Amino acid sequence: MLEAANRVARMNGKPPYFTVRQLTPSQALAPDAAAQLVILPGMGLATEREVRETTQTVQFATLTDALVKLAAPGTIIAGSCSGCFALGQAGLLDGRVATTTWWLAPLLKTMYPRVRLNSRDIVVEDGPLVTAGAAFSHIDLLLHLIERFAGFAVAEDCRRFMMADSRPSQLPYLSVATLLSAAPDLQQAELFLRRNIRRQVSIAELAAACGMSPRTFSRHLQRVTAMTPTAFVQILRVTEAIRLLRTRGLTADEIAARVGxxxxxxxxxAMRKRTGRTLDSFRE
Known part of the structure; x- marks a missing residue:
């Protein structure tokens, strides 16, 4: 993606925007290692066990030391997917708004409670920190950085040349069932809500479906999903609305009635609050 931006520059008779160096963590610890922009890709970690085991290794400690060193004033630090856990371990997420891949977001919040988690957006920028979700969100992250360093027109050209669509929200890809896969008791709340999605459902009803008090249910749900009960209900309704839009060809009023x-x-x-977009913008 950065080379695409450089090609756009050459096409327009301008010098390249980016000079790229690939560094191992050990190389990044060298005294002369410095950069205006540091990009940490995902590390291929998909489960809580993989993340926790990796964060205990010597190699991971070297990586976090390198990130601390590179995070000098004026340097932009960008990371995506499971790479965001290295940013957290380095203390770079403390007090910052950040995201990661949606199914690891609750774990990120558990391990680094000082992060201000935003698991809704694909790319989140907070001062010198830029984070993104999983896999193909690397493309979104790079386009965001190209726009920041080279301007909107260059980023738009790169988007068109690479045929990369704009995807600001992770919600259409989020699976509540996956988030709850390790919590069978909470799965009863999802099942109850889906069966009663056309009507208003109280937190007390959801808690009762799980055999819990409302307070215990709220606390357990927050720990497992990083969501409040209200957000849980709204996100399930919104994701179902997107599914109906894409598969049934219903009007907005018909979809609204079907999702409560x-x-x-x-x-x-609700769509604006949870996705920052209109319902119609999710049509494929």
Whole structure:
């Protein structure tokens, strides 16, 4: 992606925007290692066990030491997917708004509680820190960085040349069932809500479906999913609305009725709150 930006520059008779060096963590610890932009890719870790085991290794400690050294004033640090755990271990997420791949987001919050987690967006920027979700969100991250360093026009050219669509939200890809896979008791809340999705459902009803008090349910749900009960309900309704939009060809009012909102206006408000987008923008 950075080379694509450099090609756009050459096409327009300008010098390249980026000079790229690939460094191992050990090389990054060298006294002369410095950069305006540091990009840490994902590390191929997909489960809690893989993350926890990796963060205990000597190699991971070297990586976090390198990140601390490179994070000098004026340097942008970018990471994606499981790479965000290295940013957390280095203390770079403390007090910052950040994201990661949606199914590891609760673990990130558990391991680094000072992060201000935003698991909704694919790319999140907070000062010198830029984070992104999983796999193909690397493309979104690079386009975001190209726009920051080279301008919107260059980033848009790169998007078109690489045929990369704009995907600001992770929600269409989020699976509540996957988030709850390690918590069978909470799965009963999801099942109850799906069966009653056309009507308003109280937190007390969801808690009762799990055999818990509302307070215990809220605390357990927050630990497993990094969501409040209200966010849990809204996200399940919103993701179901997106599915219906893409598969049934229904109107906004019809979709709103099927997912428990009084009308299309109420659904639009929920969509804006949870995705930052309109429902219609999710049509494929």
């Amino acid at each position: 909102y009084a009308d299309a206006t109420a659904l639009r408000r």
